[in-house]
Amino acid sequence: GVRTEGARENRNLIIDPRLGDISFAEGTVLTEFGPVDVNWHKSESEILNFNINNLTDTPSMVTLRLSDTKNSLIVDGKSLLKSGKTISNAVSVHNGRVHFRLSPGKHSGRIIPEN
Numbered sequence: 001g002v003r004t005e006g007a008r009e010n011r012n013l014i015i016d017p018r019l020g021d022i023s024f025a026e027g028t029v030l031t032e033f034g035p036v037d038v039n040w041h042k043s044e045s046e047i048l049n050f051n052i053n054n055l056t057d058t059p060s061m062v063t064l065r066l067s068d069t070k071n072s073l074i075v076d077g078k079s080l081l082k083s084g085k086t087i088s089n090a091v092s093v094h095n096g097r098v099h100f101r102l103s104p105g106k107h108s109g110r111i112i113p114e115n
Contacts, residue, residue: 002029002036008087013060015052015102033058048111054104063099073098076107083114 004011005067013033015042019025026039041049046067054060064073066084073081073091079099080091086109091100098111 002031002038004031004033011058013054013056013058014063016062016063017050019065030087031056032102036037036060039088046113050109052102052107054102054107057104059104060102062095062102064111066093066098066108066111067095068098068113071098072112072114073109074112075109 001016003014003016005014008014010080011032013036015036017025017036017038018095019040019042021093022038023042026034028037033053037053037055039051043049049066052060068084070084071081072079072083073101080086080088080100081093086093091098093099
């Protein structure tokens, strides 16, 4: 889901979907910073496509579950993770999850499993 975290003066916006077995989710979450639109779609081939429209003026930390240690991640057309290896200092991987920051605004991306 989408939530805020931290002390009031240093609060962060966290985008951390827990999709489980569902293949599609879409909605608008109203946070204390303002609305955040999210859209997730997992294909039959396990590719996870996502769109985030952060309508606030607060950057967000996005945390996504990786289905495999060899996943690749593309955000806004840029590769951040390739075959499980970080290729950008803007991303980190811990405990089967990938973490990266996004500025306010519209963003799209995908997690692609290794074939």
